[in-house]
Amino acid sequence: MSLGMVLQMFPIALMFGAPIVMAALGGLFSERSGVSNIALEGIMMVGAFAGASVTVVLEPLTPMAPWFGLLTGIVSGMLFSMIHAFTSIHLKADQVISATALNILAGGLTVYLCQILFTQQRTRAFSYGLRKITVPGLEKIPIIGPMLFYEMYPTFYVAIVLVVLTWFVVFKTPFGLRLRSCGEHPQAAASMGINVYAMRYAGVVLSGALAGLAGATMVLTQDIQYTLTSIHGTGFIAMASLVFGKWNPWGVLGAGMFFGFSQVLSFYAKDIPFLSSLPQEMFYALPYVLTIVALVVFAGKSVGPKAAGEIYDQGKR
Amino acid sequence: MTMGKKKKNGSGRLDAVLVPLIAVLLGFLVGSIFLLFTGKSPLLMFNAMLQGVTGINIAMRSFNPRYIGELVIQAMPIILTGLCFGFAARTGIFNIGAEGQMMVGSLAATAVALTVKAPAFIHVPMILAAGMMAGALWGAVPGFLKARFNVHEVVVTIMLNYVALHFNNWTILNVFGSVDRVKTAQFPQSALLKSPWLESLTNGSRLNWGFVPVLIAIVAYWFILEKTTFGFGLRAVGYNKDGAKYAGMKVNRNIVVSMMIAGAFAGLAGAIITTGTFSFGRALSAAEGYGFDGLAVALVGACQASGILLAGLLFGMLKAAGPLMQSNGIPKEIGGIIMASIVLFVAMKYGIERIVTIVKLRRTKGLALPTETEEAGV
Numbered sequence: 001m002s003l004g005m006v007l008q009m010f011p012i013a014l015m016f017g018a019p020i021v022m023a024a025l026g027g028l029f030s031e032r033s034g035v036s037n038i039a040l041e042g043i044m045m046v047g048a049f050a051g052a053s054v055t056v057v058l059e060p061l062t063p064m065a066p067w068f069g070l071l072t073g074i075v076s077g078m079l080f081s082m083i084h085a086f087t088s089i090h091l092k093a094d095q096v097i098s099a100t101a102l103n104i105l106a107g108g109l110t111v112y113l114c115q116i117l118f119t120q121q122r123t124r125a126f127s128y129g130l131r132k133i134t135v136p137g138l139e140k141i142p143i144i145g146p147m148l149f150y151e152m153y154p155t156f157y158v159a160i161v162l163v164v165l166t167w168f169v170v171f172k173t174p175f176g177l178r179l180r181s182c183g184e185h186p187q188a189a190a191s192m193g194i195n196v197y198a199m200r201y202a203g204v205v206l207s208g209a210l211a212g213l214a215g216a217t218m219v220l221t222q223d224i225q226y227t228l229t230s231i232h233g234t235g236f237i238a239m240a241s242l243v244f245g246k247w248n249p250w251g252v253l254g255a256g257m258f259f260g261f262s263q264v265l266s267f268y269a270k271d272i273p274f275l276s277s278l279p280q281e282m283f284y285a286l287p288y289v290l291t292i293v294a295l296v297v298f299a300g301k302s303v304g305p306k307a308a309g310e311i312y313d314q315g316k317r
Numbered sequence: 318m319t320m321g322k323k324k325k326n327g328s329g330r331l332d333a334v335l336v337p338l339i340a341v342l343l344g345f346l347v348g349s350i351f352l353l354f355t356g357k358s359p360l361l362m363f364n365a366m367l368q369g370v371t372g373i374n375i376a377m378r379s380f381n382p383r384y385i386g387e388l389v390i391q392a393m394p395i396i397l398t399g400l401c402f403g404f405a406a407r408t409g410i411f412n413i414g415a416e417g418q419m420m421v422g423s424l425a426a427t428a429v430a431l432t433v434k435a436p437a438f439i440h441v442p443m444i445l446a447a448g449m450m451a452g453a454l455w456g457a458v459p460g461f462l463k464a465r466f467n468v469h470e471v472v473v474t475i476m477l478n479y480v481a482l483h484f485n486n487w488t489i490l491n492v493f494g495s496v497d498r499v500k501t502a503q504f505p506q507s508a509l510l511k512s513p514w515l516e517s518l519t520n521g522s523r524l525n526w527g528f529v530p531v532l533i534a535i536v537a538y539w540f541i542l543e544k545t546t547f548g549f550g551l552r553a554v555g556y557n558k559d560g561a562k563y564a565g566m567k568v569n570r571n572i573v574v575s576m577m578i579a580g581a582f583a584g585l586a587g588a589i590i591t592t593g594t595f596s597f598g599r600a601l602s603a604a605e606g607y608g609f610d611g612l613a614v615a616l617v618g619a620c621q622a623s624g625i626l627l628a629g630l631l632f633g634m635l636k637a638a639g640p641l642m643q644s645n646g647i648p649k650e651i652g653g654i655i656m657a658s659i660v661l662f663v664a665m666k667y668g669i670e671r672i673v674t675i676v677k678l679r680r681t682k683g684l685a686l687p688t689e690t691e692e693a694g695v
Contacts, residue, residue, distance in 0.1 A: 038471055083661070093664035096411055096471060097616065101660035104609050108653025115648035116355045229603045236475045243472075281487035288479040295468045 005271065009264050010147040017260025018159040019044070019218040023238035024245065024252045025166045026210030031247060032170060033203025034183040034196075036309035039084050039099035041235025042106030043208050044215030046080045047073035049110035051216025052123045052226035059126055066130045070155075070216045077212015078205050080106070085204035089197055092311045103235075111228055125225040130155060130217075155217040160253075162210070167249040179203055183305030186312050196312055211235065233288065240291040247304050255294070262287045336669050337617045337624070341631065344659030348651055361645045362638075369638035384637065386515070386522025390594055392633025393531050394419070397586035398611025399629050400538045401456075401579045403620035407542055408575035409555035414459055414474030415583040416608030417481030418452040420601070422584025423591040424485050425451035427501060427598030430508035430591070431493055437507040444508055445530055445588050452584015453577040455481065460576025464569035470576075478604055489600040501598040510593035527593035534582055539622035541578070551575050583611075606653075610636070613656045616663045632656060 023040050030037035055069035062068075084102050087093040111121055118124050135149040170176040181189040182199040190196050218234060219226050237259050244258070245251030266283030269275040275283075349359035368374050372384040398415040405412035425447040433443060459473040493501045510525040518524070542548040553561040554571045562568045586607065591598060614632055618624025635656060639649030662669065 087661060087665055091665045091668040093667065097664040098661065100413065100609070100612060101657050101664055104613065104660060105654060105657030107606070108650045108657055112351075112355075112648045112650035112654060115650065232603070233475065233479050236472055239472050240476075279487050279491065281483040285480045285483035288476040291476045292462070292468075292473050295472060296462060296466050 005268060007143075007146050009261070009268055011150070011152050012267065013257065013260040013264045014148075014156045015153050015221050015260070016263040017257040018153065018156045018221070019214040020234060020238050020241055020259050021159045021253055021256035022155075022162060022214035022217060023211045023235055024241040024256055025162055025249060026207035026214065027239055027242045028166060028170070028207075028247060028249065028252060029179070029203045029210065030207035031203075031242065031305050031308040032183045033179050033200045034186055034305060034307040034310065034312065035085070035088055035200050035204050036095045037081075037084065037099055037204065037207050038096060038236070038239060039081070039102035039106075040207070040211045040214075040238050041231060041233065042099075042103035043077045043080050043211035044218065044231045044235045044238075045106040045110055047077040047212030047215030048219035048223075048230050049113065049123065049215075049226045050076035050212070052126060052219045052223075052230075053113075053117060055126045055129065055220060056118075056124045056225075059128070065126075066128070066220050069220055070213060073212040073216025074209045075212070077208040077210070077215065079208070080212070081204050081208025084208075085201050089200045089204070089312070092313075095309050095311075107228060110226065114226070122227040123225045126220075129220040129224070153217075153221045155221060158213075158217075159256075163249045163253045170249070175202075180305070183307055186307055187314070187316055190314065200312070211238075214238070237287060237291055240295055243304070244294045244298055246298070259287055259290065262290050333619050333621075335673060336666055337619060337628070337663060339669050339673075340659050340662035340665075341617065343662045344655045347658040348655035351654060352647065352651060357647050362642055362647050362651060365641035365645055365647070366634055366638045368641055369634050381520055382518070383520040383522040384641075386519030386524035388630070388633050388637040389528055390523050390525075391636040392629045393527050393593075394586040394590050394607050395610040395614050395632055395636070396531055396625060396629030397534060397582050397589070398607045399614030399618060399625040400534055400611075400622075401452075401583040401586070402608075402612045403615035403618065403625055404538060404542070404582060405456075405575055405579040406615060406620050407555050408551045408571060409558060410460070410463065410572060410576060410579075411471050412456070412459070412474055412576065412579050413471055413608060413612065414456065414477050414580075415586075415611045416604050416606070417474070417478035418455045418580040418583035419587040419590075419607055420478075420481040420485045421455045422448035422452040422587025424488055424587070424598065425584070426588035426591045427489070427493065427504075430504040431501060431598070434505070435507060437509075440505075440507040441510065441592070444592055445585060448584040448588025448591075449581040450584065452580040452582070452587065454580070456576040456578075456580020456583070457573055460573040463576075464572045478608065482601060482604060486600040489598050493598060495600065499600055500595075504592060504596050508592055509596055510589065511596065523594055525593040527589040530585060530589060534585060535622050535626055538582070538625070542622075583608075610656070613660045616660055 023044055027037055027040055051069035051073035054072040055065045058065035058068050080102070084098055087098040088095040114121060114123055130153055132151045133154050134151055138149040139145045170179065178189065178194045179199050179202065181194060182196050186196045215231060219230050223230050241252055241255035241259060244255035265286060266280065269278065269283050348362070352359045352362060364375060369384055369388055372381045374381070398419060401415040401418065402412055426444045429444045429447040433440060435443065455477065458477060459470045462468040462473055463470045489495060489501055490498060495501055510527045512525050515524045515526070516522060542552060550561070550566050551571050553564065553566060554568050558568055610632055614628045615625055617631070618628035635652040639652055642651065643649045
């Protein structure tokens with residue numbers, strides 16, 4: 001494995017890693033507010049569908065079409081996640097069942113709408129998607145330049161900015177403190193005059209926005225159109241990244257990038273001598289196996305928000 | 318997790334039927350509204366469903382028993398994956414891994430079908446047993462990880478679904494060999510559940526003997542959970558893990574065993590699909606959704622054997638009506654939308670139960686609405 005190959009792998013790994021990080025940050029907001037959200041997968045599907053559709057439609061009109069696609073992904077993700085917020089916060093539904101319903105709904109809904117809009121099982125293919133950019137000046141830095149600033153998808157930088165923003169919002173603002181308190185001990189938070197319902201809505205809807213963006217990012221950088229299998233479990237990998245990253249934005253960044261690299265291996269395995277004899281399918285399965293391993297290794301040690309997944313009962317002490 | 322619990326009071330049994338029923342009706346309502354919004358006629362959908370259930374086409378005034386056969390074919394695997402989800406749920410485990418457990422089941426069935434030579438009365442039971450064992454082993458993994466390391470089973474089972482998919486594809490394509498990169502060679506006749514008699518009875522549907530093991534599985538599910546001490550132990554873990562432990566039950570062992578039995582149901586589904594509906598092992602491009610269908614079936618059926626049977630037939634109808642809808646210009650995915658809405662409404666049990674209670678109160682005592690209802694947003 002030469003240095004050149006590592007440099008080549010980097011941008012691709014970051015392309016795979018960016019949506020994982022975005023969606024995991026979404027999960028962070030939701031779980032920190034006390035609502036577990038395994039609907040990340042479904043929300044990503046809706047965001048991806050919306051992003052791809054808008055890009056296809058606006059493409060002939062404006063070169064900014066993919067950016068409008070990302071924006072639509074965010075909005076549609078927020079709207080879709082409202083269902084989960086309403087059922088699990090107001091109707092005290094079991095959060096796992098409610099989120100699973102959303103995951104099932106996303107599959108039916110997106111393919112149904114594809115048939116209505118494009119009369120086929122998938123969206124029409126867009127011709128470009130997001131375009132890669134090169135940061136002038138910085139790309140000339142040896143080693144780091146070609147790794148991080150040459151021919152990169154701009155969404156990678158968006159993901160980095162979001163990590164910093166999330167860290168700031170969750171750990172440095174009053175809003176973040178309130179959000180976290182609702183995830184740890186909602187009754188205590190309520191006794192201090194915090195509106196637990198409102199904070200949890202904020203958490204879930206923010207997770208919808210981020211997961212929607214992640215879905216749109218994924219389809220616009222890794223695909224040519226939205227299909228039922230465009231997201232293929234990335235939302236669940238994001239869930240694992242959240243556990244792996246100990247519910248912390250920086251940890252999530254590391255975990256997301258780790259999973260990004262594990263996906264790239266399948267492309268490069270054939271060029272790496274000691275890996276080339278292994279079957280291709282093994283590398284396809286690798287990210288999922290690593291997810292399980294990560295969960296086992298970090299299961300006992302990482303402690304999530306205490307009240308995440310619990311139904312908020314005002315009467316409980 | 319509070320699924321499958323029966324309440325002690327008299328109205329509990331009625332509610333256990335009423336809530337899923339209301340959820341189903343609301344689900345169809347949402348589906349109909351959705352169709353109207355996108356400019357399609359719900360009547361066409363209901364007509365397709367009626368035809369799917371009874372074989373009667375109102376518009377053409379014709380009867381075709383093939384549709385009934387196809388309905389059973391569609392219901393068989395999702396009843397089994399429903400039993401799979403339901404069994405684990407009764408022990409307090411949220412097993413979304415039926416899909417993967419089913420894939421390894423069909424893979425094991427393929428292996429036995431292609432490599433063993435035996436007369437049908439030995440070959441078929443061997444295939445079914447192999448499928449169940451493979452499913453049980455695949456199910457044991459998340460069970461063990463939960464019991465030993467306290468890893469949440471939801472993410473693990475979903476990850477294992479993807480691992481099963483790629484493992485299945487590699488084995489089918491490289492071990493058993495495939496001419497067209499999609500399927501293996503045809504199974505020998507002795508391996509198949511197919512029946513020309515059942516096929517001719519239903520005008521050329523794919524109906525086969527697979528329904529016999531399905532019925533046995535339903536009875537076994539009921540018997541193990543409701544009639545044995547062992548099943549009581551499993552349910553006790555589902556009700557209250559700490560309580561069961563305090564009472565001296567082996568909680569961790571029960572979790573693993575429950576997942577193995579659940580996996581066996583899904584593995585059986587895989588074996589039946591492979592040797593009944595199809596007659597060759599298949600490489601798959603993606604999951605086929607049987608796992609999530611089973612989850613919906615079990616939730617609507619309140620994780621009770623009889624409920625799972627009925628819900629399985631209901632969702633089997635939705636699936637069987639798919640091609641009919643598609644030919645009427647209605648995207649068959651409306652079935653998935655309805656199914657997801659029903660699950661969502663089942664999850665809103667609390668809200669529905671409140672409405673039911675309020676309606677009852679009003680009727681019997683003429684009481685005004687409790688103020689909490691506005692707050693609950695129902």
